[in-house]
Amino acid sequence: MKTIFITGASSGIGKATVELFSANGWRVIATMRNVEKGKELVELPNVVVMPLDVTNPGNLSASIGTIRR
Secondary structure, eight states, X not given: OOEEEESSTTSHXXXXXXXXXXXXXXXXXXXXXXXXXXXXXXXXXXXXXXXXXXXXXXXXXXXXXXXXX
């Protein structure tokens, strides 16, 4: 299964991209600063929602570490 990592997935193009890739059978790592804004995405098949603030290097490293496990 192919995997895609999407930042800014809580709205707009990011959210639409999550929906598109999920519908096409991809595993989607959907990241956003506030996971409450994307809570409906967890209902989609093969979607993992994670908090991520790309402006915070420590948060970015922790998120990538979690995904690799």
